[in-house]
Amino acid sequence: MKFTGANILSVDQFNRDAIEHIFRIADLMEPYAHRRKRTRVLDGAILGNLFFEPSTRTRVSFGTAFNLLGGEVRETTGMESSALAKGESLYDTARVLSSYSDVIAMRHPKSGAVAEFAEGSRVPVINGGDGANEHPTQALLDLYTIEKELAHHGSTIDGMHLCIVGDLKYGRTVHSLSKLLCMFKQVNITLVSPPELGMPTSIVDLLESAGHKVTQVSELSGSMDADIVYQTRIQQERFTNLDEAEQYRGRFRLNSEIYTKHYKPNTVIMHPLPRDSRAEANELDNDLNQNPNLAIFRQADNGVLIRMALFAATLGVEHLVSRYDTDVIWYSDKANS
Amino acid sequence: MKFTGANILSVDQFNRDAIEHIFRIADLMEPYAHRRKRTRVLDGAILGNLFFEPSTRTRVSFGTAFNLLGGEVRETTGMESSALAKGESLYDTARVLSSYSDVIAMRHPKSGAVAEFAEGSRVPVINGGDGANEHPTQALLDLYTIEKELAHHGSTIDGMHLCIVGDLKYGRTVHSLSKLLCMFKQVNITLVSPPELGMPTSIVDLLESAGHKVTQVSELSGSMDADIVYQTRIQQERFTNLDEAEQYRGRFRLNSEIYTKHYKPNTVIMHPLPRDSRAEANELDNDLNQNPNLAIFRQADNGVLIRMALFAATLGVEHLVSRYDTDVIWYSDKANS
Amino acid sequence: MKFTGANILSVDQFNRDAIEHIFRIADLMEPYAHRRKRTRVLDGAILGNLFFEPSTRTRVSFGTAFNLLGGEVRETTGMESSALAKGESLYDTARVLSSYSDVIAMRHPKSGAVAEFAEGSRVPVINGGDGANEHPTQALLDLYTIEKELAHHGSTIDGMHLCIVGDLKYGRTVHSLSKLLCMFKQVNITLVSPPELGMPTSIVDLLESAGHKVTQVSELSGSMDADIVYQTRIQQERFTNLDEAEQYRGRFRLNSEIYTKHYKPNTVIMHPLPRDSRAEANELDNDLNQNPNLAIFRQADNGVLIRMALFAATLGVEHLVSRYDTDVIWYSDKANS
Known part of the structure; x- marks a missing residue:
């Protein structure tokens, strides 16, 4: 499986090689997640963190993972405020919102909605949970x-x-x-x-x-x-x-x-x-x-590593992370844990 | 029209020269909006993105435009949670919130509210829509x-x-x-x-x-x-x-x-x-x-260019954008579109 | 009082020396808050800005203070969307959310809730108001x-x-x-x-x-x-x-x-x-x-200085702020005020 530019919609996309590939990238993320190192590999990239259904920890975990790679996060939470409520199609929403970011993490209450959105999106979409369907x-x-x-x-x-x-x-x-x-x-x-x-x-x-x-x-x-x-x-x-x-x-x-x-x-x-x-x-x-x-x-902590790995793979920078890293200058207890 | 430090409240402020000036800055923004280049010209600047009425795409478009120039975004959405609901005047709200940012983008359900807010603000205010009045x-x-x-x-x-x-x-x-x-x-x-x-x-x-x-x-x-x-x-x-x-x-x-x-x-x-x-x-x-x-x-995409241009002009950096730019190191399909 | 790694939960923690220490750090923050200088001392650090009760100005003031030191902000507002509403303990919430950030600012409607949260947190917690109890x-x-x-x-x-x-x-x-x-x-x-x-x-x-x-x-x-x-x-x-x-x-x-x-x-x-x-x-x-x-x-403005000082002290960078500073290149009226 080629990750660069790909959507991550379902566990069905993965074979064992793909899983091992993502896990080895996740291993490489530990120094950054534990604040022993700082990387700017995604400097200038923007995550569109679209949570049309609330989920504090999944939303923050995606956002943190992106920040830890040096990128910025633009967020949307809730449904009522969105144009979707006014009858806009997911295709239109995707065409417009995907022009504002470089990768999208999306949760939606309806099964299949994230895949439908991905069809209109001009950037990779990572499924953050679509109802009873998938949460890869x-x-x-x-x-x-x-x-x-x-x-x-x-x-x-x-x-x-x-x-x-x-x-x-x-x-x-x-x-x-x-x-x-x-x-x-x-x-x-x-x-x-x-x-x-x-x-x-x-x-x-x-x-x-x-x-x-x-x-x-x-x-x-x-x-x-x-x-x-x-x-x-x-x-x-x-x-x-x-x-x-x-x-x-x-x-x-x-x-x-x-x-x-x-x-x-x-x-x-x-x-x-x-x-x-x-x-x-x-x-x-x-x-x-x-x-x-x-x-x-530890399981919740690993969520950050996995999401960092998926962002790095999707945006094709897994081999560049350490080239753009520097020391962390502020105090972090995490560096010792 | 002098843009540095100015509020953008109404289309009535613009003459043809001002329009052409903003459009030429918008043209300069294309490489950054299309991720062929990255600029840090607004590094350290903060946008106060105040949406007292929800509007996902306009809000995100402003935030993205500011991020693409290298700045940070602090957001407020909705009305009920704000001090305005407790009887605070727009003048007071503006005095306080404008100390937290370098430029403000604001949407408000009431006609004239953005102009009223701008009178109390210590930083430039860009009207993101004030009821039936204006959306410049x-x-x-x-x-x-x-x-x-x-x-x-x-x-x-x-x-x-x-x-x-x-x-x-x-x-x-x-x-x-x-x-x-x-x-x-x-x-x-x-x-x-x-x-x-x-x-x-x-x-x-x-x-x-x-x-x-x-x-x-x-x-x-x-x-x-x-x-x-x-x-x-x-x-x-x-x-x-x-x-x-x-x-x-x-x-x-x-x-x-x-x-x-x-x-x-x-x-x-x-x-x-x-x-x-x-x-x-x-x-x-x-x-x-x-x-x-x-x-x-394409029209929605142009919204990012126009908002980047207005931020650059308002904060007086339109001639500095390319001096602070670097290559984009991560994958972007947009760079080819 | 040692600030590095400490929680800021109550005014009872402070003696006069501690107060004077924080006030002298706040004085050092003026050039940055007034945009005469830009610092990146907290580059790569993430603030978890958890407002389980709405408070626009306190929330934005914390976020702005962190941005002004060069850090990133991940936010949560409101209660209904959180796992707390599904019966999760504050301890669990703290264990999980504290892995996503380097310091947490938290407001909660219940007296004592921030201190309870701090017991589970793996990073310093700053009390942003816990009901009728404290707002240090x-x-x-x-x-x-x-x-x-x-x-x-x-x-x-x-x-x-x-x-x-x-x-x-x-x-x-x-x-x-x-x-x-x-x-x-x-x-x-x-x-x-x-x-x-x-x-x-x-x-x-x-x-x-x-x-x-x-x-x-x-x-x-x-x-x-x-x-x-x-x-x-x-x-x-x-x-x-x-x-x-x-x-x-x-x-x-x-x-x-x-x-x-x-x-x-x-x-x-x-x-x-x-x-x-x-x-x-x-x-x-x-x-x-x-x-x-x-x-x-001016009192509201000082809130940014104090919160910058508390972040700098808690993350142990108060002596490093000026080592990582640069000139501000964009226009700011604040620099003249």
């Missing part, structure tokens, strides 16, 4: 986190045991992650969910066609022997009614006691965030906050 | 587009035939454009609208006093022999009631069939955008999208 | 303004006579200012308010413990002999009901006639802004706008 940068940062966490334990994605827990029916995150996993070898996947919220058959079929071992269960039992446990958020807005949401809320939670009982001492804990920290939700308990295996914040 | 940067980019499109055909504004179609009563865009046209010679203007939505007599008088030939008709007939057709948006919010809006919706539309029947093969098509692309609106049909004479997106 | 940068800019205005008249905070007028019960601004004044000597303070809206006893006790003379009155009478009069805003939203607000609205106003009758010819007039300029409010009349002692806009 989340899937890539999840997989990148798995790779890095396993490497820390001397292990690899090929041959790992991944446990995915919670709402597997509505969670676009785990669907996209599963698609990416099909490019790897001999993954052992345990899916833990109530039967009504199980992984769609099409996804299970894909995983099995790729040679992976898939086990579906409705509760944790004994030792799960998992290298990674991926907890999913109870996305209440995905349920058809409040009763259904209430029924499963908290049934597939993870806390210190459950972790000790069912997982290995070094099982890595992931979650797409945000997690609902209210007592009645309890999907991933705060009593795990000091556990070194809790990778949820 | 739109008028300038319209006229600049006409000049460039005609030049492409070896022609000039002096002596052209312009056809303006649609709602000419409420459209502030065509009123401002008409005022600017008074500084040119022997323009032939055909106004096409229902009698109830005709051009105000005061504007027609101005055009005729300038020696222009004005023809008012209520429908297209035969060949219009126009060099330019300027379609206007049906601004539903300007009508006194929904019935009135419905009555004229679509009656003065333009599509491929109508274009072929009534216009010359190279008549340039303009529109202030956004256009309503819903089937029931049909003011400017998508079937013209591939027609090379459709200038509506 | 406002208190510092108020005190800095008093110092500068008195110095202009050859006087000092030690030994001055300060008159504070209006709603002293609910005004967090005057509470914080009073705490800071406790580090100075022999201040004469006259508090003018209706008895029901008097200064809390705890604050009066603090001032008296510091050796200051405190006089509480319910109306202006005779000559107040004040060096400074600090008018407070009638914050209607702080009152328990509308009747209570109406009762005192305008009773403690200041206009030219009252100023001439009760104050010295060079008494400096301050106000935290915004002031309600509607006729029925009349807390600080527009007929004082041309009075050279009206310091309210």
Whole structure:
């Protein structure tokens, strides 16, 4: 896959080589994301950060990634203020707004809207989430986190045991992650969910066609022997009614006691965030906050690296980043972390 | 007219020399807007982009123009969050906010509000639209587009035939454009609208006093022999009631069939955008999208050039832009377009 | 107090040395704030400007201050769009968002929320106002303004006579200012308010413990002999009901006639802004706008200097600012003011 000038719309665009290519660029971004170095490789470039549906962390993560490469960010948030509300086509919006920037990151509440926009755009478009459809940068940062966490334990994605827990029916995150996993070898996947919220058959079929071992269960039992446990958020807005949401809320939670009982001492804990920290939700308990295996914040940090990598690749500067770098002169605690 | 330090509040400020001066600066901006070059002439300058009424494209266009000159942008959108809602005077708001920036672009829903704000401001203020009153940067980019499109055909504004179609009563865009046209010679203007939505007599008088030939008709007939057709948006919010809006919706539309029947093969098509692309609106049909004479997106692009020119002139750097420029190192498809 | 890497959450953190340190850094910022020089000392640094409660001027003032030091700004405004609304803890929000920036300025409607956020943050957090609790940068800019205005008249905070007028019960601004004044000597303070809206006893006790003379009155009478009069805003939203607000609205106003009758010819007039300029409010009349002692806009300007100083101190670059400066090449009227 050629990245320069390309749109990033779906995980389906990626083969294993493309994934590895982006991950190696992400590795190169660490000194800049950790403020040990400053680069100006995108000096003068403008990101159009178009969030027609609010998402603070994804929006800021894209913007920060672009700033860290030396570029500027022009933002739009919300729908009501836009011409789209007055009947303008996505094609027209794209023709006009794409003349204001060099690359666009876009979130939209409607499935397919980002791809439709990309057809009218004169600059590369990166999908920041289009409704229930795709959120490819989340899937890539999840997989990148798995790779890095396993490497820390001397292990690899090929041959790992991944446990995915919670709402597997509505969670676009785990669907996209599963698609990416099909490019790897001999993954052992345990899916833990109530039967009504199980992984769609099409996804299970894909995983099995790729040679992976898939086990579906409705509760944790004994030792799960998992290298990674991926907890999913109870996305209440995905349920058809409040009763259904209430029924499963908290049934597939993870806390210190459950972790000790069912997982290995070094099982890595992931979650797409945000997690609902209210007592009645309890999907991933705060009593795990000091556990070194809790990778949820490293996972969020990796989002910046992945987005930097995609911008660098899309704008064709991955080999130039270090040529335009300088020392950081101000204090940063991050440089020591 | 001296631009350095001046406010840009109304098209009435401009004479033909001033217009030509801004247009020649806009021409100089092309390499930067097209990303063939990068300039830092406004390095360290801050634009206060104050949109007390939402307008995504005008807001982003101003912000992008400032970024392309090397400056930073601080933005405010919406009214409810501002001190204005707590009874603060525009004078106070201007005194305070103007200390935070070097130039201000402002949109406000109330006629005259931008001029009132400018009286309290300590930095130049550019009117980005004040209700039904003025939107001078739109008028300038319209006229600049006409000049460039005609030049492409070896022609000039002096002596052209312009056809303006649609709602000419409420459209502030065509009123401002008409005022600017008074500084040119022997323009032939055909106004096409229902009698109830005709051009105000005061504007027609101005055009005729300038020696222009004005023809008012209520429908297209035969060949219009126009060099330019300027379609206007049906601004539903300007009508006194929904019935009135419905009555004229679509009656003065333009599509491929109508274009072929009534216009010359190279008549340039303009529109202030956004256009309503819903089937029931049909003011400017998508079937013209591939027609090379459709200038509506070039028109939007020109908005960046005009706003760059106004910033450069207002901050007195028009002669310094190229002294602070460098090569663009990242990929841009725009550089080839 | 060591500033590098520290949070700025409360005026209680400051002793007199710390205050003087920040004020001397603020003095150094004048050439940059007045656009006589440009510095890039924070080149590559990112401010996370998180306003979970709207406040246009405070938000823009923080952003401008950071831009003037050469840094970039990523912003979030409003609450509804944030994960906090979906039950995310402030700790989680802080862990994630602090990875996107090098320092955070934050406003939040809930008392204590900024301190709670700071516990999860991996970068320094500056409190931009947390409900009725604290707004330390406002208190510092108020005190800095008093110092500068008195110095202009050859006087000092030690030994001055300060008159504070209006709603002293609910005004967090005057509470914080009073705490800071406790580090100075022999201040004469006259508090003018209706008895029901008097200064809390705890604050009066603090001032008296510091050796200051405190006089509480319910109306202006005779000559107040004040060096400074600090008018407070009638914050209607702080009152328990509308009747209570109406009762005192305008009773403690200041206009030219009252100023001439009760104050010295060079008494400096301050106000935290915004002031309600509607006729029925009349807390600080527009007929004082041309009075050279009206310091309210210089006070707002000083906010940029103080915030620049806090950013420079927090990021440890106060001694490096001039090493990275250059000339300003564009026109600025501010350079002459």
